[in-house]
Amino acid sequence: MTIHLKERTQEFFEYVTNGGKVDATDWMPEEYKIEVRRVMGFQGLAEIVGGMIFSEWIPKNPSIIRKMMYTAKSQDEMGHAHILIRSCEDIGLSREEIVEGYISGENKLLNIFHYDFKSFEEMVSGMLLQNTAAIVQFQSLVNTSYLPYHRSLRKIMKEEAFHYNLAINMIEHISKNGTKKQKDAIQSSIDLWFPRMLAYFGPSDRDKPKNHAMKMRVKVDFNDTIRDNWLNKIVPLVKSLGYQINDPQLLKDKETAYWSYTMPNWEEVKHVLKGNGPCSEYWRKKVEKSYESSRWIRELAKKKKNIV
């Protein structure tokens, strides 16, 4: 029996290593399930908290139409969370575990969601940087061996394209009609967020052995590759919008096509990831409050199935 399982597991990993795809109803070894759950659950939680950070800005948007566009964006983020977490549930990780795990401090969050935005201009710049980063991240992840994740990402990427265009539109609007103070605020926000975004992609791993997720082809690219893809995109984009990235070490190697940049302070990033960012506690509390205040609805739905 054990030998059989071993062989089957080995066959499975050979299959995925050679580009084979796995659907939710296919047999898969437990370690693969764990890795898929970890990756999808992590992104699902990021969509919830990330969506919440931006949804705070709905009432602060300058016109009704902008408020509506912003509401649409926030709804999309929650939709993404729903789709990803639904797929997690099919392989044994419930939405309660994901949300409650975050509230209790067990489930970790991306570094960029431990901060907030101090001004409208900062929020707009942050949105551009975060969104472009998310898009290149998804363009890589969509090649995952796990088909439900692949399908979810295809829907998510379509909607992220709207958010990307919204961010561009907002920056262009400020650049065209805003005051000098506003334009300066955009530039200083790019300066503030750029190192955080470099850290978002994770530590350098190009020269290291492949991690679990990559061996199992749940993820397919090195952090460095995705970060380089982002730099290829964001550097000319920021320039075309009339701003610059102020990193004295930012340079693309002509031969390798690898980017060099000022290394993020990884000790500080680690510290933030542990929940010590300036707003870590604020967002955690906010999710907790929202989760608790809607508890009665869930309880009611459980008790009375035909409530509506």
Next chain:
Amino acid sequence: MNEFNIYEVIRHEQAERNPVHVGSVRAPNEKLALHCAREIFARRENCYKLTVVERQHFHTIEDSEYLSLAKEKTYRQPSVTF
């Protein structure tokens, strides 16, 4: 989690086309499943009709060997040369 059912969601984008299975939702009953499906799968997309079916009522063949018994299907083409 056990108190809720899983409903598969089928979206009919245009009357002239076939509906497509787009994903699933978790809900205590079909009415709430439909509301949830509308939020998740018909928010941006064009939607002509939205259907939910409890997962257990899906009947599936997953045997790809059986489903494509005759992999060589050129004989179904009208102008095959042989």
